Amino acid sequence: MKKNPDLEVSIGEIKLKNPVMTASGTFGYASEFKELFELSRLGAIIVKGLSIEASKGNKPPRIVETPCGMLNAIGLENVGLEVFLQEKLPFLKTLATPTFVNIYGKDIVEYAELASRIDDIEGISGIEVNISCPNIKAGGMAFGVDPESAFNVIKAVRKSTAKTLIVKLSPNVTDITKIAKSVEEAGADAVSLINTITGMSIDIETRRPKLANITGGLSGPAIKPVALRMVWQVVQKVKIPVIGVGGIMTPEDALEFLIAGAVAVQVGTANFINPNATIDIIEGIEKFLIKNNIPKITDIIGTLDVEG
Amino acid sequence: MRQEKIKVLWNKKLAPFYYRIGFKSNKYSSAKPGQFIMLRFADQINPLLRRPFSIHRLISRDGNIVGLEALYKVVGKCTKKLSMCVEGDIIDIIGPLGNSFTTSDNYNNVFIVAGGVGVAPMLFLASCLQQNTDVSKFSVFLGSRSKHDLLCKDDFSRLGIKVLIATEDGSTGKKGFVTDILETSIKENHPDIIYGCGPTAMLKALALISEMHSIPCRVSIETIMACGIGACLGCAVESKKTPEKYLHTCLNGPVFDTKEIKFVNFL
Ligand SMILES: Cc1cc2nc3c(=O)[nH]c(=O)nc-3n(C[C@H](O)[C@H](O)[C@H](O)COP(=O)(O)OP(=O)(O)OC[C@H]3O[C@@H](n4cnc5c(N)ncnc54)[C@H](O)[C@@H]3O)c2cc1C
Ligand SMILES: Cc1cc2nc3c(=O)[nH]c(=O)nc-3n(C[C@H](O)[C@H](O)[C@H](O)COP(=O)(O)O)c2cc1C
Ligand code: FES
Numbered sequence: 001m002k003k004n005p006d007l008e009v010s011i012g013e014i015k016l017k018n019p020v021m022t023a024s025g026t027f028g029y030a031s032e033f034k035e036l037f038e039l040s041r042l043g044a045i046i047v048k049g050l051s052i053e054a055s056k057g058n059k060p061p062r063i064v065e066t067p068c069g070m071l072n073a074i075g076l077e078n079v080g081l082e083v084f085l086q087e088k089l090p091f092l093k094t095l096a097t098p099t100f101v102n103i104y105g106k107d108i109v110e111y112a113e114l115a116s117r118i119d120d121i122e123g124i125s126g127i128e129v130n131i132s133c134p135n136i137k138a139g140g141m142a143f144g145v146d147p148e149s150a151f152n153v154i155k156a157v158r159k160s161t162a163k164t165l166i167v168k169l170s171p172n173v174t175d176i177t178k179i180a181k182s183v184e185e186a187g188a189d190a191v192s193l194i195n196t197i198t199g200m201s202i203d204i205e206t207r208r209p210k211l212a213n214i215t216g217g218l219s220g221p222a223i224k225p226v227a228l229r230m231v232w233q234v235v236q237k238v239k240i241p242v243i244g245v246g247g248i249m250t251p252e253d254a255l256e257f258l259i260a261g262a263v264a265v266q267v268g269t270a271n272f273i274n275p276n277a278t279i280d281i282i283e284g285i286e287k288f289l290i291k292n293n294i295p296k297i298t299d300i301i302g303t304l305d306v307e308g
Numbered sequence: 309m310r311q312e313k314i315k316v317l318w319n320k321k322l323a324p325f326y327y328r329i330g331f332k333s334n335k336y337s338s339a340k341p342g343q344f345i346m347l348r349f350a351d352q353i354n355p356l357l358r359r360p361f362s363i364h365r366l367i368s369r370d371g372n373i374v375g376l377e378a379l380y381k382v383v384g385k386c387t388k389k390l391s392m393c394v395e396g397d398i399i400d401i402i403g404p405l406g407n408s409f410t411t412s413d414n415y416n417n418v419f420i421v422a423g424g425v426g427v428a429p430m431l432f433l434a435s436c437l438q439q440n441t442d443v444s445k446f447s448v449f450l451g452s453r454s455k456h457d458l459l460c461k462d463d464f465s466r467l468g469i470k471v472l473i474a475t476e477d478g479s480t481g482k483k484g485f486v487t488d489i490l491e492t493s494i495k496e497n498h499p500d501i502i503y504g505c506g507p508t509a510m511l512k513a514l515a516l517i518s519e520m521h522s523i524p525c526r527v528s529i530e531t532i533m534a535c536g537i538g539a540c541l542g543c544a545v546e547s548k549k550t551p552e553k554y555l556h557t558c559l560n561g562p563v564f565d566t567k568e569i570k571f572v573n574f575l
Contacts (some may be wrong), residue, residue, distance in 0.1 A: 031539045032535075036309070036310075054552075054553065057544065058554060060542075062530060077541050077544070141370055220356055256519070272534045272540055273348060
């Protein structure tokens, strides 16, 4: 029998047993899925966006299905730091999978404070800084659409923590590579992209927007080509690892991102549709490597052949 | 809670736009009335998201639960596709999910109120009540647009529960809303509890009526859902007791005490 291929990848200091992570906001605090599959098989878990204080989020309706995708305007509803540490983290610590906490704040001070309060907490492997949520007014995307603001917020967070730092980028910009380069310069260990694409949907009978927030973030298969293009562009401009996110439903989707140069991938909307999507993707990647006699996942990363 | 790919046992048209679909599964023996399933067509991405459906009845054979039924109305993409399913088709479901109607063996008089397809979870509730209590004094109030979409009347009668009917066009039963005939009955015979499921306007009326007459009232509500398991936070419901945070239909519901939540348009 052939040896199983080596799926291990590294993000900053953190080793992942495989490159498949769950995307923030689509996997709760992981315990929601514990009856559905073996969570320790995941490469990493990224939990719902966290703020220092609990946040109520936007008015419903918050979700609407669109062709091959969905719009959401949850508005970063979350339990706040204290409740997260007391009630959610203990379960995550029982898993043989690293946990990343996705954080956001209304200003630079809040981002930095949250990062420093997480810094010495055991059981949190790293931080994903969300500078790209399209659904809240203060903070969020405001930092992610301007290279200078992005630099400043990441610089401040970097000073507040020694943990591995991923920065989650917004696609709602003219040139995503500029933002990627500035957060790399500010000390990010990796970038993840993309967050959702701003969109909207209208009920023609009532002539009202289908989301109470009017606009929302588009995710799911519809955004995959955009995400893939942006990952490929960013890979060419930065030296830090790039994590591909957006519309990944199948092993083939994940492999496209890896070939484009992503070191790891995050699975989002697919978790709602097929809670086993991450496991199917891990197994599918493994099968693909075996079939093609590729011993290590790292042998396929960034192998896109554009010359033909 | 389980995810399963299971077989369609039957898919029967009850009335124009209304169907009853049976699924084969042995995982529902402890399912409770009010609980729901999240359904999708195996390996298809159109529609993309799963859709929630109440458990309408359990299917038993020789004393074992061998499946479940849903009662649905064709309103859009998923339900249209569902209406074309035939015996043997494979459907992917997650369930049982959510809380349930809490019942007590000490009720002497129970009112069940169902508007339109809201009757779906109420038949399961009625059959559970019937197993433990004398239901001959209980009443079910069925409301629909006309006699053509009046559902499950005979099923309730068979359980020995009195059926009262209101249709908007008066084609059968009393002309008007189901809440009108409910108020008349409350005055004659004060119930211990009211259980309801139906359009938001009806639930809002139930909340008012039950408060006016100091009757406990529990209703099953519908909100948009992406996951059904507490992961997306899409199913937010405004809470009266804790206005600083939302409740979530899939976690705290779908059954709520009418005093717990604000009845704004959920969808
Ligand atoms: C807990 C729960 C239990 C339910 N039980 C039943 C049931 O037993 N029988 C039944 O027929 N229906 C039930 N519903 C409603 C059912 O989920 C929707 O009718 C279904 O999702 C519509 O899908 P569609 O693709 O056919 O329609 P779509 O094309 O998605 O939409 C068509 C219309 O349906 C409305 N709709 C979309 N999603 C929902 C939703 N989640 N809830 C209500 N309306 C929605 C839309 O606003 C739109 O007006 C339940 C809903 C919930 C939340
Ligand atoms: C319901 C929902 C909630 C989300 N919440 C967050 C969040 O809290 N923080 C964040 O950085 N991204 C959030 N996202 C974005 C996802 O993590 C991901 O970037 C995006 O959905 C694209 O990936 P997908 O197409 O695989 O879903 C959310 C997405 C959805 C659909
Ligand atoms: S439907 Fe996703 S949290 Fe309730």
